[in-house]
Amino acid sequence: MSEYIDFDEMITLLKEEFKIGAFPGKDPEKDETPDRSPFEVLISTVLSQRTKDVNTHKASEALFSKYPSPKDIAEAPLDDIKELIKPSGFYNVKAERVKRIAERIHNEFNDQVPEDIGQLLDLKGVGRKTANCVLVYGFGEPAVPVDTHVHRISNRMGIVEAEKPEETEKALEEKIPKKYWIEINRLMVEFGKNICKPREPLCERCPLTHMCRYYEEVYKDGN
DNA sequence: AACTCGGGGCA
DNA sequence: TGCCCAGAGTT
Numbered sequence: 001m002s003e004y005i006d007f008d009e010m011i012t013l014l015k016e017e018f019k020i021g022a023f024p025g026k027d028p029e030k031d032e033t034p035d036r037s038p039f040e041v042l043i044s045t046v047l048s049q050r051t052k053d054v055n056t057h058k059a060s061e062a063l064f065s066k067y068p069s070p071k072d073i074a075e076a077p078l079d080d081i082k083e084l085i086k087p088s089g090f091y092n093v094k095a096e097r098v099k100r101i102a103e104r105i106h107n108e109f110n111d112q113v114p115e116d117i118g119q120l121l122d123l124k125g126v127g128r129k130t131a132n133c134v135l136v137y138g139f140g141e142p143a144v145p146v147d148t149h150v151h152r153i154s155n156r157m158g159i160v161e162a163e164k165p166e167e168t169e170k171a172l173e174e175k176i177p178k179k180y181w182i183e184i185n186r187l188m189v190e191f192g193k194n195i196c197k198p199r200e201p202l203c204e205r206c207p208l209t210h211m212c213r214y215y216e217e218v219y220k221d222g223n
Numbered sequence: 224a225a226c227t228c229g230g231g232g233c234a
Numbered sequence: 235t236g237c238c239c240a241g242a243g244t245t
Contacts, residue, residue: 125243
């Protein structure tokens with residue numbers, strides 16, 4: 001099945017379905033062009049980790065309005081950071097990560113977020129998903145951030161067969177034309193939140209059933 | 224590979 | 235008020 005998926009068609013159909021893509025730390029109601037610095041993208045993405053809260057952007061805005069630069073955050077009191085980012089959830093862990101990351105960006109990288117995946121992964125609190133988000137949303141570089149939505153959908157549809165998200169990332173990079181890497185994450189996240197949900201995917205509303213392994217092998221027979 | 228971390232949203 | 239959800243670090 002997966003070898004035969006027409007990614008041009010898939011992307012086109014998803015774009016027709018979802019005009020506004022999700023964006024870590026960005027207000028999903030606003031259709032504006034992302035104009036944030038790589039540092040803002042990095043911090044916002046850390047704040048959005050393990051959060052489906054659509055209000056994560058409020059935490060980013062609160063933090064950056066008081067502490068705009070890496071130096072500001074690095075020198076800010078931890079408790080104040082916690083208070084500001086509270087709306088994003090998991091604020092204790094996230095505040096420590098954000099502060100440590102800001103310290104390193106300021107002290108070791110001259111306030112410039114590295115554009116290198118290895119250097120990004122070296123930051124505590126930055127894994128493959130976050131690092132790839134920084135490349136895509138911060139630098140406009142092609143990368144495939146695999147969150148649970150992308151992982152679930154890819155396996156469910158039969159595009160990949162992978163246990164770990166890292167395997168999914170590798171497989172997707174081989175199969176999906178590079179020109180789509182920039183947008184595939186946003187489209188799949190929207191798709192995953194609205195239709196291809198973790199449980200009980202809404203196949204009756206799905207525009208991709210004709211290219212979906214789950215629909216063909218599981219859903220169709222049971223309905 | 225399995226376990227831990229711990230907060231928001233919703234039935 | 236349980237139950238589901240969301241990545242990265244640690245062991």
